[in-house]
Amino acid sequence: MRAVVRTADGGPDVLRVDEVDTPSPGDGDVLVRVAAAGVNRADLLQRRGHYPPPKGVSETLGLEVSGHIEAVGAGVTTWSVGDPAVALLAGGGYAEYVVVPAGQVTSPPEGVDLLSAAGLIEVAATVVSNMDHAGLRDGETLLVHGGTGGVGSFAIQYAKARGCTVATTAGSDAKLAVCRDLGADIALDYHGDWVAELKEATDGRGVDVILDIMGAKYLGPNVASLARGGRLVVIGLQGGVKGELNLNALLTRNATVTATSLRFRPTEQKAEIVARVAESVWPLISDQTIRPAGETRFALDDVRAAHEHLESGDNVGKVILVV
Template sequence: MHAIVIDKPGGPEALSWQQVPDPRPGPGEVLIDVAASAVNRADVMQRQGRYDPPPGASPYPGLECSGVVAEAGPDVEGFRPGDRVCALLSGGGYAEKVAVPWQQVMRVPDGVDLVEAAALPEVACTVWSNVFMTARLRRGETLLVHGGASGIGTLAVQLAKAFGSRVAVTAGTDEKIARCLELGADEGVNYREEDFSERIQADVILDIIGGKYLPANVRALRTGGRLVVIGMQGGSKGELNLGALLAKRASVHGTTLRARPVDEKGAIVRGVVENVWPLVDAGVIRPVIHARVPMSEAAEAHRLIETGEHVGKILLVG
């Protein structure tokens, strides 16, 4: 098969389309003929040499894919060749084939074509696990999403609104804020022009920025609020005012998804299938796709995501 290989960390030019050995499904694994993958910030970090795959994972980038089951290994439950699926991966999505534990595989929702389905696994699992499983967002509460126009952000806006919450977002342009409002957000702040903590008070904050936003995030939390940090685009260190945190009886959670054990990922996937997929089937939630790029031209897709001009997901089509 062919896959995107990183021979040496660097810029987008470090990504090359090469012939590599075919993967084989082990016990409990499904082999997928990949129709599409999607670009995530974690892929950019891996390309730069700042985010190695977990032990045992594919060395090729790509944390999600869609496609058709080609083969099911021993001890696989519920999937057989020919099934249209999408999957949460620990790596290997930028390839023509990938082997993945069956617990991380989901059937493609009705009303979503096979290629578009590649835009769903990583963002759906990230939002469901962090906003609902960890932070336990409730109906009527306010969710603040940083990076509201990102793949994660566009899904978080739609899902939180579907569950009856109020949603605020931050974004870097008025155009991006307008797109978030079209998706259902109630309020948006252009972070280049305004301190979000001076206007927004939230029960739950989903944060991809990290250290740079920590003080303002604590200021923006309501009493009993929950801050969930899932990224460090603004650095890994920030000043935490413990007095303010205690006074608000608030909490800070830091989570990652990629390196979790299969059983934990499987529990998240089951939650997504049970709670998110029916909303996708009904058309209440839809994947937001900015561009489709041939997988062999992944370098161009990485250049595009690094401009920060996209809204939603960038797909790599096989």
């Protein structure tokens, strides 16, 4: 089969498409014939050598795919050859075929094009699992950074569907307009003093939950933006891995700082998350309560261009590799 191979740690130029062995499903697995794969910032980190896959998982990039079931392993009774499917992966998605535990596969949302569906499961699972982890309650206030990215654009709409007030950050007037169109109540330019502007917009209270993709760079500003009893969930490290934490600021707010990774969770937990997404989120997508913020498609052979586009900062929504 054809798959994207990473020849070294580095920039997009280390990626190439080559022939590799086609995997076979083991007990409890399915083999998916890939139609498309979502491109995520975690893939950029792995390409640079900063985010290796869990032990025993394919070194091929790619954390989500859509396609059709090609074969089923022993003990799998919920899937048949030819069924359309989307899958949450620990790796291996940039390829013509990928093996995945059957519990991490679900049907695409009704009414969604199969290629577009490739970019839904990773962001949906990330947002839902972390909002559950943070205990987001209906009607609370959420701050999500990077409001026009895949996770950010989804989180805005998911929280609005739950009656929350949503604040977000972005880096240009055009992107802030996209955030507002998605439902953000407060849209802040991260080049400015967004902490002060957020405090003013919340009458000095701050926010209940923050979904953060930046890590170290925003650790202090995020804690300063929390309301009493607030919860900060770090899911990305675009701004570095080591930061200084003012424990007194955390203590006086009775606040919580936590960090999670979807990729390294046990298979059983991932299956539970996928089932929750199918039950609670897919209907919101099918009735267009949640709608994609946009997508840009590249052919598998143009994987370097896909990574360059995502890294450029110009992207809105999801990047899709059509296999």
